Amino acid sequence: MGKNENYVKDITNIEEDFAQWYTDIVIKAELADYSEVKGFIAYRPYGYALWENIQKYVDAEFKKRGVENIALPMLMPEHYLTTEKEHVEGFAPEVAWVTFGGGKELEERLYIRPTSEPMFCRMYARWVKSWRDLPMKYNQWCNVLRWEKETRPILRSREFFWQEGHTMHATEQEARELTLEMLNVYADTIENFLAIPVTKGQKTNLEKFAGAVDTYTVETLMHDGKALQAGTSHYLGQNFTKPFGVKFQNKEGKEEYAYNTSWGVSTRLIGAIIMAHGDNRGLKLPPKVAPIQAVIVPIQMQKDGVLEKCQEVFNNLKETFRMKLDDRDQYSPGYKFNDWEMRGIPVRIEMGPRDIENNKCIVVRRDTAEKIEVSLDELNEKLAWLMEDIQQNMYNMCLENMKNKTSEAHNMEEFEKNLNENQGYIKAMWCGDDACEEHIHDVTGAKSRCIPFQEEKIDDKCVVCGKPAKHMVMWGRQY
Amino acid sequence: MGKNENYVKDITNIEEDFAQWYTDIVIKAELADYSEVKGFIAYRPYGYALWENIQKYVDAEFKKRGVENIALPMLMPEHYLTTEKEHVEGFAPEVAWVTFGGGKELEERLYIRPTSEPMFCRMYARWVKSWRDLPMKYNQWCNVLRWEKETRPILRSREFFWQEGHTMHATEQEARELTLEMLNVYADTIENFLAIPVTKGQKTNLEKFAGAVDTYTVETLMHDGKALQAGTSHYLGQNFTKPFGVKFQNKEGKEEYAYNTSWGVSTRLIGAIIMAHGDNRGLKLPPKVAPIQAVIVPIQMQKDGVLEKCQEVFNNLKETFRMKLDDRDQYSPGYKFNDWEMRGIPVRIEMGPRDIENNKCIVVRRDTAEKIEVSLDELNEKLAWLMEDIQQNMYNMCLENMKNKTSEAHNMEEFEKNLNENQGYIKAMWCGDDACEEHIHDVTGAKSRCIPFQEEKIDDKCVVCGKPAKHMVMWGRQY
Numbered sequence: 001m002g003k004n005e006n007y008v009k010d011i012t013n014i015e016e017d018f019a020q021w022y023t024d025i026v027i028k029a030e031l032a033d034y035s036e037v038k039g040f041i042a043y044r045p046y047g048y049a050l051w052e053n054i055q056k057y058v059d060a061e062f063k064k065r066g067v068e069n070i071a072l073p074m075l076m077p078e079h080y081l082t083t084e085k086e087h088v089e090g091f092a093p094e095v096a097w098v099t100f101g102g103g104k105e106l107e108e109r110l111y112i113r114p115t116s117e118p119m120f121c122r123m124y125a126r127w128v129k130s131w132r133d134l135p136m137k138y139n140q141w142c143n144v145l146r147w148e149k150e151t152r153p154i155l156r157s158r159e160f161f162w163q164e165g166h167t168m169h170a171t172e173q174e175a176r177e178l179t180l181e182m183l184n185v186y187a188d189t190i191e192n193f194l195a196i197p198v199t200k201g202q203k204t205n206l207e208k209f210a211g212a213v214d215t216y217t218v219e220t221l222m223h224d225g226k227a228l229q230a231g232t233s234h235y236l237g238q239n240f241t242k243p244f245g246v247k248f249q250n251k252e253g254k255e256e257y258a259y260n261t262s263w264g265v266s267t268r269l270i271g272a273i274i275m276a277h278g279d280n281r282g283l284k285l286p287p288k289v290a291p292i293q294a295v296i297v298p299i300q301m302q303k304d305g306v307l308e309k310c311q312e313v314f315n316n317l318k319e320t321f322r323m324k325l326d327d328r329d330q331y332s333p334g335y336k337f338n339d340w341e342m343r344g345i346p347v348r349i350e351m352g353p354r355d356i357e358n359n360k361c362i363v364v365r366r367d368t369a370e371k372i373e374v375s376l377d378e379l380n381e382k383l384a385w386l387m388e389d390i391q392q393n394m395y396n397m398c399l400e401n402m403k404n405k406t407s408e409a410h411n412m413e414e415f416e417k418n419l420n421e422n423q424g425y426i427k428a429m430w431c432g433d434d435a436c437e438e439h440i441h442d443v444t445g446a447k448s449r450c451i452p453f454q455e456e457k458i459d460d461k462c463v464v465c466g467k468p469a470k471h472m473v474m475w476g477r478q479y
Numbered sequence: 480m481g482k483n484e485n486y487v488k489d490i491t492n493i494e495e496d497f498a499q500w501y502t503d504i505v506i507k508a509e510l511a512d513y514s515e516v517k518g519f520i521a522y523r524p525y526g527y528a529l530w531e532n533i534q535k536y537v538d539a540e541f542k543k544r545g546v547e548n549i550a551l552p553m554l555m556p557e558h559y560l561t562t563e564k565e566h567v568e569g570f571a572p573e574v575a576w577v578t579f580g581g582g583k584e585l586e587e588r589l590y591i592r593p594t595s596e597p598m599f600c601r602m603y604a605r606w607v608k609s610w611r612d613l614p615m616k617y618n619q620w621c622n623v624l625r626w627e628k629e630t631r632p633i634l635r636s637r638e639f640f641w642q643e644g645h646t647m648h649a650t651e652q653e654a655r656e657l658t659l660e661m662l663n664v665y666a667d668t669i670e671n672f673l674a675i676p677v678t679k680g681q682k683t684n685l686e687k688f689a690g691a692v693d694t695y696t697v698e699t700l701m702h703d704g705k706a707l708q709a710g711t712s713h714y715l716g717q718n719f720t721k722p723f724g725v726k727f728q729n730k731e732g733k734e735e736y737a738y739n740t741s742w743g744v745s746t747r748l749i750g751a752i753i754m755a756h757g758d759n760r761g762l763k764l765p766p767k768v769a770p771i772q773a774v775i776v777p778i779q780m781q782k783d784g785v786l787e788k789c790q791e792v793f794n795n796l797k798e799t800f801r802m803k804l805d806d807r808d809q810y811s812p813g814y815k816f817n818d819w820e821m822r823g824i825p826v827r828i829e830m831g832p833r834d835i836e837n838n839k840c841i842v843v844r845r846d847t848a849e850k851i852e853v854s855l856d857e858l859n860e861k862l863a864w865l866m867e868d869i870q871q872n873m874y875n876m877c878l879e880n881m882k883n884k885t886s887e888a889h890n891m892e893e894f895e896k897n898l899n900e901n902q903g904y905i906k907a908m909w910c911g912d913d914a915c916e917e918h919i920h921d922v923t924g925a926k927s928r929c930i931p932f933q934e935e936k937i938d939d940k941c942v943v944c945g946k947p948a949k950h951m952v953m954w955g956r957q958y
Contacts, residue, residue: 033605035598037589040552042602045617048549070527073519073638074622075575096554097579098591101637102626103572110516112577112591119514123521126512132809138524143553143622147581158580159552330611 011342014280018224019152025274026153029283029343039151039158043267046343047154049291050270051161055141057193057289058163058265061185067137067165072119074142075110080118083243087117090210094147096158112145117211117236117262120166121244128258130249131170135178139165155271155479162266168246168258172237175259179235182263183216186231194269195286195395196220196276197402198230199425199474201450206437209262213237219449219474221398222275225405225423227449227476230272233263271479276398283344284366286394287387294383295324295345297336299352309356313349313376321383341366346390347383367393408458412443415463415475419444425476429469431462439464440475449474490821493759497703498631504753505632508762508822518630518637522746525822526633528770529749530640534620536672536768537642537744540664546616546644551598553621554589559597562722566596569689573626575637591624596690596715596741599645600723607737609728610649614657618644634750634958641745647725647737651716654738658714661742662695665710673748674765674874675699675755676881677709678904678953680929685913688741692716698928698953700877701754704884704902706928706955709751712742750958755877762823763845765873766866773862774803774824776815778831788835792828792855800862820845825869826862846872887937891922894942894954898923904955908948910941918943919954928953 011028012020026032031047043051059069075098082088095111113119120138128136141163148156165182169175187198198218208215212234220230238257240246246258277284287293294317298310307327314325324345326336333350340348350362361379363372367390374382405424409415415426426446430436440463441447451471462469490507491499505511510526522530538548554577561567574590592598599617607615620642627635644661648654666677677697687694691713699709717736719725725737756763766772773796777789786806793804803824805815812829819827829841840858842851846869853861884903888894894905905925909915919942920926930950941948 033602035552036601037552037554037556040554042552042598043550044606045547045549049547051550052548068524068528069531070524071522071530071640073514073516073521074624075516075519075638077516093582096577096581096589098575099578100576102575102628110575119521122515123512127523145553149581159554161550 011280011282014223014278018275021278022155022271022275023153025278025283025342031270031274031283032153034153039148041153041157046291047270050273050285050289051267053289053291054189054193054265054269055163058185058189059141061189062139062163062165065137065181065185067139067167069140070138071140071142072116072123074113076113076116076119078109078111080122081111083118084211084240087211087240091115091146096145096147113142114144114146115262115264116140116142116144116164117166117240118244120164120262121240121246121260124166124168124241124258125245125247128168128246128248131251134170134248134258135167135174137165137167137178139163154274155268157267160267162264164262164264166260166262168241168248168260170248170250170256170258172259175237175261176235179214179216179233179261179263182261183218183231183233186218186233186263186265189265190218190220190230190269190272191395193286193288194273194276195288195391195398196230196272197395197399199450199452201452201474203232203450204430204437204448204473206434207448209234211236211239213239217450220272220276221402221405221425221476222272222479223278223401224275225476227425227478228268228272228275229449229478230269231263231265234261236260236262275479277394278344281366282342284394285344285346287346287391290344290346291322292324292343292345293322293387294347294349295326295340296349296351297326297333297340299333299350299355301327301329303353306351306353306356310351313351313361313379317380317383320380321387337364347386349379365390367397409463410459411463412440415440415446416444419446419475419477423477425449425474427456427458427472427474428463429457429459429461430471430473431465431467432470433462433465436462436464444475444477446475446477449476449478490759490761493702493757497754500757501634501750501754502632504757504762510749510753510762511632513632518627520632520636525770526749529752529764529768530746532768532770533668533672533744533748534642537664537668538620540668541618541642541644544616544660544664546618546646548619549617550619550621551595551602553592555592555595555598557588557590559601560590562597563690563719565718566690570594570625575624575626592621593623593625594741594743595619595621595623595643596645596719597723599643599741600719600725600739603645603647603720603737604724604726607647607725607727610730613649613727613737614646614653616644616646616657618642633753634747636746639746641743643741643743645739645741647720647727647739649727649729649735649737651738654716654740655714658693658695658712658740658742661740662697662710662712665697665712665742665744668744669697669699669709669748669751670874672765672767673752673755674767674870674877675709675751676874676878678929678931680931680953682711682929683916683927683952685916686927688713690715690718692718696929699751699755700881700884700904700955701751701958702757702880703754704955705958706904707747707751707754707958708928709748710742710744713740715739715741754958756873757823760845761821763873764823764825766825766870769823769825770801771803771822771824772801772866773826773828774805774815774819775828775830776805776812776819778812778829778834780806780808782832785830785832785835789830792830792840792858796859796862799859800866816843826865828858844869846876888942889938890942891919894919894925895923898925898954898956902956904928904953906935906937906951906953907942908936908938908940909950909952910944910946911949912941912944915941915943923954923956925954925956928955928957
């Protein structure tokens with residue numbers, strides 16, 4: 001079949017209109033649906049199961065590192081928002097205000113959390129007393145709300161789900177180490193669990209979190225060459241602990257403000273899975289995160305013994321793999337093949353009367369469309385191998401896409417030309433001035449993604465002003 | 480030690496002021512803390528871990544029954560609230576209104592969900608098409624908000640956490656069966672996981688959910704003899720599916736409104752654990768739900784080899800039990816004993832130099848205060864037995880309390896006398912009239928808890944009006 005052929009009816013061609021292709025996948029694979037409240041979506045079971053799997057993985061990684069879960073109020077009083085100068089500038093325009101409760105107008109308006117630094121700090125101020133209490137490493141899984149103007153299902157909804165970790169430390173060094181430790185948890189999750197390569201680095205001054213001293217990021221590249229910030233970890237220093245009063249008595253008996261971090265990943269990761277891996281057949285899920293890892297489609301289901309044998313194989317496999325047996329009688333096998341491909345199930349198992357007679361089945365990989373004949377005696381073993389291999393191959397395909405879409409620019413002409421031809425990441429040197437960064441955005445629409453930890457020196461001079469360069473920066477248009 | 484002695488400083492005596500005792504436990508055992516927003520609390524790690532354990536247990540039971548998790552918007556437009564007549568009367572007075580978002584006044588006000596029947600129905604209306612799609616059994620774990628006037632930490636907060644299951648069925652019978660199936664999940668959870676006996680029954684007309692056809696409940700009795708409604712399951716019929724338009728094509732090809740249920744348990748269950756089991760030493764946790772099942776307290780920790788041996792025992796046990804080793808050097812063993820008793824850890828293990836020499840340790844039960852000498856070789860086995868035995872014994876103690884505090888009343892004098900002397904449940908016959916039920920509440924402060932599934936006929940006549948009785952009802956003052 002040709003490269004541009006649509007395998008599934010009604011899904012927009014991925015190369016022609018990526019944005020519409022994305023929306024088609026979200027709706028038709030039944031990940032989520034629009035609600036009647038603008039910018040708010042409903043997660044359907046298949047989409048929410050992805051989030052549950054991500055939560056389970058990440059939460060276990062947190063707990064290994066001594067992070068404990070708590071839950072704080074979703075509403076905060078107006079004066080919390082206005083206490084930290086940069087924070088209010090960053091978030092005030094996009095909060096939602098509760099003004100009435102229990103039939104009465106409130107004396108002080110409450111805002112629904114867009115993020116909870118102020119609330120965490122006010123609670124920590126009650127809980128942290130001595131250096132012996134530190135570090136305190138708390139996280140919450142919750143909903144937050146940001147009144148975005150442009151919304152897109154899952155990727156940018158007004159309400160979204162995330163975890164926000166907030167920690168308190170007795171020293172700057174320990175807080176900075178924790179900031180990077182959590183960034184590494186995110187990098188590991190995205191690379192090894194979601195099969196998407198990341199670039200780790202530091203955000204520039206213009207792109208850092210409103211209120212942070214330093215922001216670190218894991219950046220990913222989507223199929224269309226646009227970048228997606230997949231997770232961030234902030235060293236907040238004492239920027240919040242001073243105005244919100246988080247003090248402790250240090251070993252010398254003196255009062256000191258605590259050193260603070262925060263870090264988060266959200267349901268945007270589901271958007272990343274869709275856009276990094278999907279193709280013209282539809283969604284393509286890495287086995288580790290897939291809610292269904294393999295589906296059995298019976299062929300000539302009405303024939304004696306077929307469904308029974310399929311059921312037997314299903315029962316054998318379901319302890320080891322997340323399995324589905326598609327015994328719907330209103331659809332043909334062909335319809336089912338398309339349907340499950342569109343939903344991104346990593347492996348399809350086809351079993352008809354002749355296969356059963358020969359004690360075998362046909363296994364079809366979602367990533368390569370390869371068909372393999374497998375003896376039923378070896379199916380369990382083969383599936384285990386396939387899950388590993390598909391996971392790895394999907395990572396490799398993503399990495400290949402990223403490499404193909406990454407280029408260097410030594411001047412602005414080259415920058416624009418590469419970006420317009422190839423989208424993707426542009427590597428270019430930068431003098432460190434906000435003005436040059438703004439210039440790039442004004443001219444090309446690209447923003448700095450990060451100063452990668454693995455810096456390369458590709459030139460001496462800033463790509464904009466020609467002054468001596470301080471850093472190599474990855475640039476790109478973004479989601 | 481005398482019955483009324485306070486084992487832990489600063490905790491109010493449970494028999495003298497149960498309400499203050501409760502608040503002391505919540506704060507001092509570090510389950511939760513007040514925030515600066517009235518009626519909103521912060522769950523601390525120990526309290527939230529209880530909720531996580533409950534979630535894990537209940538969620539697995541749901542999934543066994545084919546229930547799938549989804550996530551719906553927390554905000555709903557005003558006209559959702561006003562569509563179902565009883566629902567709006569029940570909930571309108573206690574919702575919080577969002578009136579501004581993104582810097583602008585909203586055209587239609589949005590309310591934060593107090594419960595999500597309208598949103599579930601509007602989404603189901605998009606998803607349900609044919610009888611083949613049914614049943615659909617969806618649940619969400621989320622925060623909800625009810626602007627209560629009187630609040631009490633965990634037990635009655637304005638924001639609380641819960642799960643709300645909402646299902647759609649092709650027939651009334653199937654929906655009614657599901658309603659009772661989920662009630663049984665709750666009964667099982669509360670009895671077998673939380674060690675609290677329940678009474679299953681049906682709510683009277685006055686006490687049923689705003690919008691339900693029938694409401695079923697699992698009722699529990701607290702240490703002080705007041706009742707706590709621990710979970711409810713509603714058969715909603717077509718009360719919501721008609722106004723919200725949830726239609727399906729039935730097997731005969733005709734359009735029909737779906738039959739609907741909803742059911743929920745919340746963080747109130749944590750309140751039930753505290754108030755059903757606690758005593759003057761503090762919190763008392765059933766082993767199955769306890770975040771820490773056993774704590775090791777080293778004696779003469781500074782002595783050679785003590786801490787090492789404790790660490791070794793801890794390492795051996797931690798794969799099987801949720802363990803804590805208390806190696807804090809700023810506290811004495813006596814302080815630690817009190818501290819962990821107050822926090823309700825089911826088992827304490829004491830190990831000093833002499834114990835270690837004799838290859839043994841002292842094991843102390845939280846439920847009975849019994850001290851047992853155990854050989855280190857048998858510790859694992861002994862702990863496993865203890866966890867079972869403590870769980871069962873705590874259930875039995877609760878059941879005993881419930882039996883002691885349940886009495887019959889054949890006239891109103893007896894009703895009042897029993898209730899005032901004994902608090903607890905009153906069993907009394909009822910004619911079925913709202914007016915008699917209201918009379919009981921006006922005179923005694925008690926409400927009907929439920930018409931138990933296991934009805935007894937203790938008299939012929941209504942305890943209020945003397946007319947022929949229809950049902951035996953359990954009455955009680957409530958949380």
